[in-house]
Amino acid sequence: MNPENRRNLRERVIKAAEAALAARNEVSPIDVLVGIGWLDPGAVNRWRQGQADCLEGAVQTRPDRIAEAMNLFHSWAADKGLVPRQTAYVAQQPRRQTLRFSANGDPAIETLYRTHWVSGELSERKRERLAEKANRAPELVVIEPLNDEWKCHRCGGSGNFLIMENPGPACLRCAGLDDLEFLPAGDALLTRRAKAKAGRYAVVVRFSHSRRRYERQGLLIEPQALAQAQRDVRRAQ
Incomplete structure (x- = not known):
């Protein structure tokens, strides 16, 4: 990716991440991908309902661009002092199966997508409440x-x-x-x-x-x- 395209992507990633953080005091990779227009919210809903095998196939760009966006997102989150937290994703199905992000179930990719970044300004108690809400199985x-x-x-x-x-x-x-x-x-x-x-x-x-x-x-x-x-x-x- 040339420097200008990378700079433009960085601006889009930061704008999407800051909007999500301001709204909920935490931000996820899904928030960023939806915010920059690469992932349709309807596709996310269908995936959450167990109607898609993985989320990766719904992202409307190349894998190398996704990886670059995630690297930019993580660098921004670390520089901002956000706290990483693993989050459970289970389907809105009676079996409550674990949702998969990547087509091949690569552990590193799965961990990346399951990592939410939480505001470091929140108290430990508020961070725990956010974690409890995020990990609650959907209705x-x-x-x-x-x-x-x-x-x-x-x-x-x-x-x-x-x-x-x-x-x-x-x-x-x-x-x-x-x-x-x-x-x-x-x-x-x-x-x-x-x-x-x-x-x-x-x-x-x-x-x-x-x-x-x-x-x-x-x-x-x-x-x-x-x-x-x-x-x-x-x-x-």
Whole structure:
């Protein structure tokens, strides 16, 4: 890379990194790649949902340019006195499989991408809270489909809900979620208490054509947790 191109890339990397750091007191390689326009946020979401084998293939540039951007990012983070921290990345799937960044699973590349850089100005307690939040497993997301004729890619069945997997949609039975009960949105207190008591739950969403986005419809939750929450709410009334 010639000096001028490297200088321009450095400016873009620093701008993206500083924006993320200002917003959250930490910054990750994904933040930088999205910020400089090499990685589409939609591709990141699909990868987080387990619909892509690795993230590397979604980055819209050559591997040598990615490596150069990451070197510039790490140099900036070290010069700024940021604190490195390893972060867990698991899929929004019932199996909670570890997400892979590189096509070949190279340990050095995986470590690089899992390293978040945290503001050194934060207290140890605040850094611990950030780490806890970053390492928290993401909520499972189940879709209430608009098309009733969809088919499960595993068994060929269907149903009122589906969960997206890499090969395609899967029914709740094949995904191991068919024991959960639907709790419609609308009762915030009941929802909070049921979530607090549940070992497993999934957020149910449905696509809105008018708003062009997925909107929450409720939860799929363990029946015993829902029953306990309902009893607690009745006692409190």
